[in-house]
Each structure stands twice: as structure tokens, then as C-alpha cells.
Amino acid sequence: xxxxxxxxxxxxxxxxxxxxxxxxxxxxxxxxxxxxxxxxxxxxxxxxxxxxxxxxxxxxxxxxxxxxxxxxxxxxxxxxxxxxxxxxxxxxxxxxxxxxxxxxxxxxxxxxxxxxxxxxxxxxxxxxxxxxxxxxxxxxxxxxxxxxxxxxxxxxxxxxxxxxxxxxxxxxxxxxxxxxxxxxxxxxxxxxxxxxxxxxxxxxxxxxxxxxxxxxxxxxxxxxxxxxxxxxxxxxxxxxxxxxxxxxxxxxxxxxxxxxxxxxxxxxxxxxxxxxxxxxxxxxxxxxxxxxxxxxxxxxxxxxxxxxxxxxxxxxxxxxxxxxxxxxxxxxxxxxxxxxxxxxxxxxxxxxxxxxxxxxxxxxxxxxxxxxxxxxxxxxxxxxxxxxxxxxxxxxxxxxxxxxxxxxxxxxxxxxxxxxxxxxxxxxxxxxxxxxxxxxxxxxxxxxxxxx
Amino acid sequence: xxxxxxxxxxxxxxxxxxxxxxxxxxxxxxxxxxxxxxxxxxxxxxxxxxxxxxxxxxxxxxxxxxxxxxxxxxxxxxxxxxxxxxxxxx
Numbered sequence: 370x371x372x373x374x375x376x377x378x379x380x381x382x383x384x385x386x387x388x389x390x391x392x393x394x395x396x397x398x399x400x401x402x403x404x405x406x407x408x409x410x411x412x413x414x415x416x417x418x419x420x421x422x423x424x425x426x427x428x429x430x431x432x433x434x435x436x437x438x439x440x441x442x443x444x445x446x447x448x449x450x451x452x453x454x455x456x457x458x459x460x461x462x463x464x465x466x467x468x469x470x471x472x473x474x475x476x477x478x479x480x481x482x483x484x485x486x487x488x489x490x491x492x493x494x495x496x497x498x499x500x501x502x503x504x505x506x507x508x509x510x511x512x513x514x515x516x517x518x519x520x521x522x523x524x525x526x527x528x529x530x531x532x533x534x535x536x537x538x539x540x541x542x543x544x545x546x547x548x549x550x551x552x553x554x555x556x557x558x559x560x561x562x563x564x565x566x567x568x569x570x571x572x573x574x575x576x577x578x579x580x581x582x583x584x585x586x587x588x589x590x591x592x593x594x595x596x597x598x599x600x601x602x603x604x605x606x607x608x609x610x611x612x613x614x615x616x617x618x619x620x621x622x623x624x625x626x627x628x629x630x631x632x633x634x635x636x637x638x639x640x641x642x643x644x645x646x647x648x649x650x651x652x653x654x655x656x657x658x659x660x661x662x663x664x665x666x667x668x669x670x671x672x673x674x675x676x677x678x679x680x681x682x683x684x685x686x687x688x689x690x691x692x693x694x695x696x697x698x699x700x701x702x703x704x705x706x707x708x709x710x711x712x713x714x715x716x717x718x719x720x721x722x723x724x725x726x727x728x729x730x731x732x733x734x735x736x737x738x739x740x741x742x743x744x745x746x747x748x749x750x751x752x753x754x755x756x757x758x759x760x761x762x763x764x765x766x767x768x769x770x771x772x773x774x775x776x777x778x779x780x781x782x783x784x785x786x787x788x789x790x791x792x793x794x795x796x797x798x799x800x801x802x803x804x805x806x807x808x809x810x811x812x813x814x815x816x817x818x819x820x821x
Numbered sequence: 822x823x824x825x826x827x828x829x830x831x832x833x834x835x836x837x838x839x840x841x842x843x844x845x846x847x848x849x850x851x852x853x854x855x856x857x858x859x860x861x862x863x864x865x866x867x868x869x870x871x872x873x874x875x876x877x878x879x880x881x882x883x884x885x886x887x888x889x890x891x892x893x894x895x896x897x898x899x900x901x902x903x904x905x906x907x908x909x910x911x
Contacts, residue, residue, distance in 0.1 A: 371902070373856050373867050375909040376826055380898075434880050437900035618908045625907040 383438060387591035387653040388619065390626050391646045392442040393429050394567035396574035396582045396639060397421045399448040403456035410457045411468035418445060418472035418481070421581050426477040428633045432626055440626065441588075441788070445473060446572035447483035455495025462499050466506035466513045473512040480555075482572030484515040487562070490524040490811070500530075503537045507552035508544035514570035520560035520757035522764045526812040531757065534558045535750030535806065539773055542742070546775035549783040553772040554737065558753050560760030560767045565640050565695045571768055582639035583631045584696060587623035588646045589615070591653045593679075597661045608662060609682045616643065616686030624691045642696025643687035644732060645679070647707035649790035655679075655700050656709025667709055668719025676700060677730035697766055699732025705785060705792035706737055714793045721795050729759050734767035739783045739792035742775040749773060751802035762815050823872040824853070824902040827886065831895035833864040841868070841897065844889050848882055849874045869902065
């Protein structure tokens with residue numbers, strides 16, 4: 370029998386250290402829902418999602434109860450809508466988002482991802498229409514998340530798409546100004562997007578995936594933080610070992626829950642995403658882990674090195690605990706969703722430039738960052754281009770989820786509520802990138818992408 | 822066999838084990854193993870039980886245990902054993 374200490378340890382992790390499964394995400398293929406009549410296509414999309422994900426929430430809740438482990442979110446990701454809607458004879462793709470929203474509501478999930486386009490090399494007609502519809506779609510729906518992949522290590526950076534996304538973000542903020550530009554919190558611009566990401570807002574069901582799959586995103590910054598608290602002053606060898614051991618346990622739990630959900634739903638198990646995903650709750654912060662390693666405040670010198678160690682050790686610990694690892698897998702550093710990050714930005718210790726450096730060594734990118742509402746679209750595009758360059762050259766996923774908060778300036782705070790938290794508005798560099806962004810075309814892929 | 826772990830945590834008092842065992846036996850749940858410690862006034866009991874013949878659905882049993890614990894200001898929970906195996910055994 371498992372010993373008392375181990376059992377109490379697990380219960381303590383769940384009760385005191387915010388150990389949870391962050392999300393069970395069901396990926397659903399919509400490829401065969403395409404139809405020349407957009408109304409028929411939307412009907413098929415709605416029916417398909419409802420039919421596949423009907424039992425997702427009750428099954429998730431049953432597992433949660435039986436194992437005594439919180440499963441915070443149950444979500445759905447679908448085939449990038451640009452691929453499905455491309456066949457329909459319509460200019461306006463907003464109804465597709467509305468069909469997704471209705472289906473998400475019917476299934477009881479809080480977010481549905483996949484109002485997406487993959488344009489890293491170029492646009493199809495469907496891609497263009499989808500990008501044009503993003504602002505209205507995000508304003509008209511509650512649960513729909515959108516993502517656009519504008520760069521890859523193989524194809525380079527599509528600068529026309531980068532320019533278009535800067536404008537789309539501005540417009541989305543304007544259309545959702547009542548809610549502080551909330552629409553932008555549901556819009557991600559990717560480089561090297563992954564096809565099996567269970568985390569929102571960037572989740573979509575890639576074309577290489579099966580009809581349907583269950584992916585699991587684990588969490589547990591609080592557990593890692595707590596483990597490190599027990600070894601003050603220890604060498605980095607010991608720090609890395611401790612993170613690995615902790616990540617292993619967290620991931621084993623994710624694997625168990627994923628397998629159980631997959632067998633109960635009769636859907637193949639996809640992957641476990643080994644990410645440390647923070648929440649705004651005290652004690653669930655990635656920034657605080659970095660500070661536990663000995664930094665006075667997250668954002669100071671040494672932060673990038675601390676994050677590099679954390680990110681790597683999480684993967685090494687988690688990879689043996691799971692049959693299939695995928696998604697983004699690493700440490701997330703969303704500013705508004707991390708109590709320690711928010712505090713670091715407020716104190717002036719953490720800047721946009723330092724965050725950019727941090728994204729070179731962790732799993733995603735500039736995430737949930739609020740900037741002044743009067744930031745020009747070209748500046749946002751240039752920020753996207755910088756992040757995409759980091760991703761392209763380092764053959765990793767990077768993303769930008771940025772909120773030009775309408776009517777707000779540096780020092781103000783935008784409150785989104787719930788898991789999305791609140792973001793202090795951060796300054797951007799004043800120098801214009803308008804001429805740079807307006808060049809258009811494609812930044813070629815780096816030499817080391819030619820691996821064949 | 823559907824094995825689960827019952828944990829009871831809280832301030833020590835007379836009759837904790839009796840109360841939990843009575844509730845379990847009422848629902849045809851068989852106790853396989855018990856371990857119990859009292860640290861200062863802090864009581865913790867861990868039971869390995871078999872729920873294969875449980876007369877009510879697992880969710881209902883969990884809720885009744887929780888409610889019974891609440892009456893005595895105890896934290897009582899039941900969880901499938903697999904989660905502990907997964908986290909602590911390779």
C-alpha cells in the first residue's frame with residue numbers, strides 16, 4: 370500500500386499548492402463539414418462539435434470527483450476554420466465563429482479554439498477572409514478563441530500577415546473596448562504553432578491529427594515553488610533535480626487523467642502538455658519560482674537563466690512520465706495571469722524587453738501583455754515580428770497575445786477577471802516601425818532550416 | 822476490485838474511526854487496511870477500501886463521507902487509489 374506520507378503529500382499539493390489539471394481539451398476535426406452553402410457548413414460544424422463533445426464536461430467532472438483532483442477547464446479545439454470555411458461561398462466568416470460559440474455553450478465548455486488560419490507562407494482566399502472577420506467574430510462571441518500562424522522555421526515570416534495582424538489586434542481592441550479590449554485576450558499570433566496544443570487561446574486541431582483526440586494540460590507552479598522552498602541555498606544541480614522530480618509527479622497525474630478521459634469518452638488519447646501554467650491566485654505563480662531560486666524580483670538580471678533551467682527541468686521530468694508529450698510543453702509566462710509577474714511589472718522590475726528575452730528560453734512568448742491603447746498597429750506588428758524571429762531562428766513556438774487597452778496608458782490596470790487576471794499597462798518603445806512593417810513580403814527562413 | 826483511499830484529517834476526538842467505519846459498512850464498502858496517527862492534536866487516518874460492492878454511486882458515497890466529516894469539523898475524502906500510485910510509483 371502507498372504510505373501515509375505519500376498520500377498526505379498528494380492531498381497537501383491539491384489543497385495548499387494549487388495542484389490541478391489545467392485543462393482537458395478535445396480536438397475535433399471539422400474538415401468534412403465544408404460546404405458551398407455557409408449556412409449548411411455552420412449547421413454541420415455545430416452538429417459535429419456537439420456530437421463529439423457532448424459528454425466531455427460530465428466525464429471530466431466525474432473524473433475530477435473520483436480522483437479528487439480539480440480539472441479546471443474542459444475545452445474544445447477544432448480544425449482551423451479558414452480550411453473549412455474556404456469552400457463556402459461567402460465573404461463573411463463571423464457566422465462560423467457564432468456556430469462555434471453556440472456549440473461551446475451547448476457542451477458547457479468555457480472556451481473553444483480554432484477560429485484560425487495558417488498563413489506562414491502565404492494566404493488563401495479563405496485565410497484572408499478569416500483574418501478580416503477576426504475582430505467582429507471575437508466581439509460577437511463569448512467563448513471563441515482565434516489564432517493565426519504567421520511564421521515558421523521552414524517558411525520564414527509572412528510580413529504581410531504580420532502587418533494584417535497588427536491591424537486586426539487594434540480593431541479587436543476597439544470593438545471590445547467596453548471590456549478593456551477583452552477580445553485581444555482571445556487572439557494569439559504564432560510562429561511555429563503546434564497542432565495539438567490544449568491551452569487557450571492558441572488551441573486548434575491540426576490537419577495532421579485524427580478525427581478526434583483528447584489532450585491534457587497539466588499545471589503546478591505552486592507545487593514546484595513549494596518543493597524549492599524546502600532546499601534554500603542548494604546548488605543548481607539540486608534545484609534542477611527537484612524540479613524534475615516534481616514535474617514527473619505532476620505529469621503522471623496528467624497522464625492518468627488523460628488515459629481515463631480517453632477511455633471513458635471512447636476517443637484516442639493525444640498528448641500531455643507539460644506546461645507550468647500559472648493563475649492569478651497567490652501561490653500559483655511562475656515568477657515566484659524564479660524568485661525562489663534567489664532573484665530579488667522577477668525581471669532582474671539572472672531571470673532568463675533561471676527560466677531556462679526551470680523550462681528544461683520541467684520537460685526532462687515530465688517526458689518519462691507520459692506516453693506522448695506534445696503541445697507547448699514548458700513554462701508559461703503570461704503577465705496578467707501570474708500574480709508574481711503582475712507585481713514585478715508594477716514595481717518596474719519587469720519590462721517588455723526582458724520578457725522578450727525570457728521568451729527565447731521558455732515555451733511560448735509575449736503573453737497577456739497590456740500596452741497603451743494608443744500604440745500604433747505598426748508597433749504591434751513590429752513586436753509580433755520580433756517574437757516571430759525568435760521562434761523562427763530558434764525552431765520553437767513563440768506567440769504574441771497583446772492587448773492595446775483602449776483609453777488606458779502606462780500605469781493603468783486592465784482587469785479581465787477569472788483566470789485571465791489583470792494586467793498593468795506596460796510602456797512600448799516610441800520609435801516608429803511603420804516603414805519597416807509596410808515593406809511587406811516574406812522574411813526568408815534561416816539557413817539551418819535546410820536540414821534535409 | 823475498485824480500490825480507493827479514504828483520508829480523515831482534523832482535530833482528534835472520540836469516535837472518529839467508529840463513525841467512518843459505520844458509514845462505510847452501511848454502504849457495503851469493505852475496509853482492507855487502516856493506518857492512523859495523532860500528531861499533537863492533529864488526527865490523520867488513512868484507509869484502503871474496496872468499493873466494488875458499494876450500494877450507491879461513488880459520487881454519492883464521497884458526498885456522504887464529506888458531509889459526515891463536516892458535522893465533526895473533519896476533512897473526510899475518498900479518492901481512487903490510482904492517483905496515488907501514478908504520482909508515487911514508477
